[in-house]
Structure formats: C-alpha cells, structure tokens
Amino acid sequence: MPTRLWSYILADLWRLLLLTTAVIVAVIALAVTIRPLADGKLTPLQAIHFMGLATIPMLAYAVPFGAGFAATLVYHRLAQDNELSAAHAGGIGHRSVLAPALISGILLAGTLGVISDQLIPRFLRTMESYVRLSIADWMVVQLSLGNTFEFNGTVIGA
Numbered sequence: 001m002p003t004r005l006w007s008y009i010l011a012d013l014w015r016l017l018l019l020t021t022a023v024i025v026a027v028i029a030l031a032v033t034i035r036p037l038a039d040g041k042l043t044p045l046q047a048i049h050f051m052g053l054a055t056i057p058m059l060a061y062a063v064p065f066g067a068g069f070a071a072t073l074v075y076h077r078l079a080q081d082n083e084l085s086a087a088h089a090g091g092i093g094h095r096s097v098l099a100p101a102l103i104s105g106i107l108l109a110g111t112l113g114v115i116s117d118q119l120i121p122r123f124l125r126t127m128e129s130y131v132r133l134s135i136a137d138w139m140v141v142q143l144s145l146g147n148t149f150e151f152n153g154t155v156i157g158a
Contacts, residue, residue: 002092009100012074017104021059021066028061029054036131040145050130056123060116067108071101 029051037047078084078097087097 002087002096005087005092005097006100009074009078009097010104012077013070013100013104016070016073017063017066020069021062024062024066025055025058028058032058041131046130050127053123053127053130056115057120057127060112060120063108063112067105071104075101 032054033042033047033051036042036050037044042050075084084094084097088094
C-alpha cells in the first residue's frame, strides 16, 4: 500500500480544504450578517457574535465547495508535476491514488450529516433570537431611522 503517497496527498488535501472552507465560511457569514445589521436589529458587538454563530450553519454550504476545490487543486498539481505518471509507473494504480479523496469524502459526508442533524438547528434558533425584536424595540429602531411605523393599520411617524 502506498501509505507515504497517501499521507502527502491527505496533508495537501486537508490543508487546502481547511483554508478554502475558512475563507468561504467567513464571506458567507459576513453576507448573512449584513442585512440584520443594516436593518438596525443588531448592534456592532452583536453583529460580531452573530457572525460567529453563523459559521456553523454555513459549513453545510462551504464544505462541499471547499472539498471540491481542494481535490481539484491537489490532483491537478499531481498531474502537472507528473507525479501521477510516476506513481503509475511504480505500480500504484489510479484508483489507489484516489483513495485519500474517497476517504476524505466519506468522512466529510458523515460529519456534515451529524452537523446538519444536531448543531445547525441549535445555531439557527440562537441566531433567530438575536434578530427577533419586540414590537417596542422595532418601533424605536424604525422611528430612529426616520421611517414610519405601521401597526394594526395605525401609522406612526416621528
């Protein structure tokens, strides 16, 4: 078994996977936070905490893209440097070279399944509690922004 080759491929694959996923999660969490912050539902300190809470649910979107991107880069580099040809000439089959990606895919699918079932609903409920305001708080926010506030057909403007 080509364990040394597998360890090198796994190291590159997981390094790129973690880096790519971290960047994608940060960008998506920032995008999710912009709307409540612009609407006045979050203070700047709450927005930072809200972004932290949004990272776990955004993993469901970011990990598949990060894994695909990482696998593409790793195997492209192996092909570009003729390492795949050298491994094949050395008696290592193409399926054997793909084993680290397969193992990583199975591990990531299982982890995402558990996260989607257990953690994501908890984090989404916590995020909802940050955004949900009482009627009085919402009225204060809207009036301080110079907007009118409508409740039960009554329009209040200040």
